[in-house]
Amino acid sequence: MAKRSAPEVNAGSMADIAFLLLIFFLVTTTIPKDSGINRKLPPMEPPNDDEVVIKQKNIFTVLINGKDQLLVEDELMELKDLRKAAIEFLDNGGGTDAQGNKCDYCKGKRDPSSSDHPDKAIISLKNERETSYAQYISVQNELVAAYNDLRNRRALEIGARRGFSDMDFVLMEKNYKDTKFNGNKEKLKEVIDQIRKEYPEKLSEVQ
Amino acid sequence: MSKFKNKKDNALPAVNTASLPDIVFMLLFSFMVVTVMREDTLLIENRLPQADQVEKLEKKYPISYIYAGKPAKGYEKFGNEARLQLNDKFMDISDIRAFINAERAAIAREELVDFLTISLKVDKEANMGIVGDIKKELREANALKINYTVGTGSALDN
Numbered sequence: 534m535a536k537r538s539a540p541e542v543n544a545g546s547m548a549d550i551a552f553l554l555l556i557f558f559l560v561t562t563t564i565p566k567d568s569g570i571n572r573k574l575p576p577m578e579p580p581n582d583d584e585v586v587i588k589q590k591n592i593f594t595v596l597i598n599g600k601d602q603l604l605v606e607d608e609l610m611e612l613k614d615l616r617k618a619a620i621e622f623l624d625n626g627g628g629t630d631a632q633g634n635k636c637d638y639c640k641g642k643r644d645p646s647s648s649d650h651p652d653k654a655i656i657s658l659k660n661e662r663e664t665s666y667a668q669y670i671s672v673q674n675e676l677v678a679a680y681n682d683l684r685n686r687r688a689l690e691i692g693a694r695r696g697f698s699d700m701d702f703v704l705m706e707k708n709y710k711d712t713k714f715n716g717n718k719e720k721l722k723e724v725i726d727q728i729r730k731e732y733p734e735k736l737s738e739v740q
Numbered sequence: 741m742s743k744f745k746n747k748k749d750n751a752l753p754a755v756n757t758a759s760l761p762d763i764v765f766m767l768l769f770s771f772m773v774v775t776v777m778r779e780d781t782l783l784i785e786n787r788l789p790q791a792d793q794v795e796k797l798e799k800k801y802p803i804s805y806i807y808a809g810k811p812a813k814g815y816e817k818f819g820n821e822a823r824l825q826l827n828d829k830f831m832d833i834s835d836i837r838a839f840i841n842a843e844r845a846a847i848a849r850e851e852l853v854d855f856l857t858i859s860l861k862v863d864k865e866a867n868m869g870i871v872g873d874i875k876k877e878l879r880e881a882n883a884l885k886i887n888y889t890v891g892t893g894s895a896l897d898n
Contacts, residue, residue: 548757551764558771567803567859568794569889574879597868613896662869666862667789667898669871670888674791674895681793710798 570673575737591648593622593656597672599663612671619679622647623654623732638687638731651683651732659739676736683732688724695724702728783818784809784825789864790893797887801855804843804883806836808870809863822866824874833870836877857885864898 595615596604603610605618626639628649636650648654656676660669685701692700697716700708702725708714709721786809797803807825811818815830824831826839840858847853858878862871878886 544758544761547761548764551761551768555764555768555771558768558775562771562775567797567887567889568892569797569859569887570791570793571795571857571885571887574875574884574886576882576884577879660868660872662867662872664868665864666866666868666871667864669868670789670791670864670890671895671898673888674793674890677793678895706795 570670570677572673587653587655588649590627590646591653591655593619593648593654595656595658595672595676597658597660597664597668599661601665601668603672612668612675615672615675616679616682619656619676620682622656623651623679624683625654626650628653638690640686655735655737657737657739677734680732680734684728687728687731691727692724695720697721697724780805780807780825781828782807782825783812783815783828783830784823785812785863785865786861787864788861788889788891789895789898791888791890791895792892793895794890794892797857797859797889801857802843802847802852803857803859804840805859805861806839806874807861808874809866822863822870824870833873833877836874837881840878840881840883855885856883857887858883859887859889861889 594604594606598604603612603615605615610618621641623641624639625641625644625647626636626649627641627643627645627647629635630650630652634650636652639651641647658672658676681703685703688697688700688702688705692698692705697705697720705721705725708716709718709725784807786807808822809825810820810822811830818830824833824836826835831839840856844853844856847856860871860874875886878884
C-alpha cells in the first residue's frame with residue numbers, strides 16, 4: 534500500500550466559527566450593576582433608653598397607610614408633592630440649632646411654626662404592614678431626593694469657592710469614590726463633610 | 741538590469757490571516773471569563789421597584805442577598821403570599837440570623853466582616869410586613885448596613 538500523507542485540515546473557517554461564538558457571548562453578556570438606596574438600620578437599643586424630647590414642629594411625619602395613601606403632617610398628599618414639602622420643611626430654618634446658631638444658608642420661609650434648623654429637623658417615616666413595597670421605595674426615594682436636592686444646591690454654592698465648580702453633591706460623592714478622579718481628594722472630602730453636616734440626613738423609621 | 745525585477749508587476753500579497761482565530765479566541769475567552777452568571781436560582785417573582793436616587797452597590801465589600809416575593813410559576817404549592825428566599829431555598833424569617841452568621845463566616849478577610857452589606861431584593865408587589873420582619877431580624881443579627889436594591893427609573897411610575 535502506498536503511504537499517503539494526511540491531508541491538511543483547512544482552518545480557514547476557524548475564524549468565522551470563533552467570531553460566531555464571540556458575538557454570541559457579546560450579545561448575551563449582561564454585566565450586572567446592582568444599585569439601590571443605602572440605609573443604615575438603627576441598632577437594637579438598650580431597654581433603659583431615656584426618652585429624648587423633640588419638639589413637634591421639628592418632626593415631619595410621613596405615614597403610608599395600607600392603601601398606599603400618603604399622610605404627611607396629618608394631611609393627605611400626592612407622592613409627587615412630597616419632595617417639595619420635605620424640602621420646605623428641611624430648609625425652613627425658623628430658629629437656631631443646638632448651639633444657638635442661625636441657619637444662614639437656608640433659603641426657606643423661616644416660618645416659626647416649622648422646623649428650627651436642618652440640624653434639628655427629623656423626618657419620621659411610618660408604614661403599615663399592608664403598605665406595598667413599591668410605594669415604600671417611592672417614598673424613600675423622594676425623601677432621599679429632597680436631601681440630595683438641598684445638598685446639591687449647597688454644593689454648587691460653596692463648591693466654586695473651594696475649587697470644585699459646577700459639581701453638585703451627587704457628583705462630588707461619585708468623584709470621591711472614583712479612583713480615577715485626579716482632583717484634590719482631601720479637599721473634596723472636606724467639602725462633602727461640611728455639606729453633610731449642614732444638611733444631615735435624619736430619617737427615622739417607626740417600627 | 742535583469743538583476744532587478746520590475747516590482748510593479750507583482751500583485752499585492754494577501755494579508756496573512758493565520759493568527760486571526762487566535763486573536764478572536766482570546767477575545768472570546770476574555771468575555772467568557774468576565775461573564776457572571778446569576779448566583780442564585782430564583783424561586784420567587786422578583787420585579788424590583790424603580791427609583792432614581794440610587795447609589796451603586798460597591799463590589800469591593802462583601803454583599804449578601806436576601807430575596808422576597810411571591811413564589812414563582814411552578815412553586816405555587818408554597819402559597820400565594822410573599823416568601824423569603826435565602827440562597828436557593830425558601831426560608832423562614834427566623835432563619836435569617838443563621839444565614840447572616842453563615843455569610844459572615846464565609847468572608848475570607850476578617851477586616852471586611854463589619855462591611856457586610858445586605859442587599860434586599862424584594863418584589864414590588866410584596867407588602868411591607870415581610871420587609872419589616874426582615875429588617876427586625878437584621879437588626880437583631882446586628883447586620884445594619886442594608887441596601888434596597890432597585891431598578892433605575894422614575895419612582896413616580898411605581
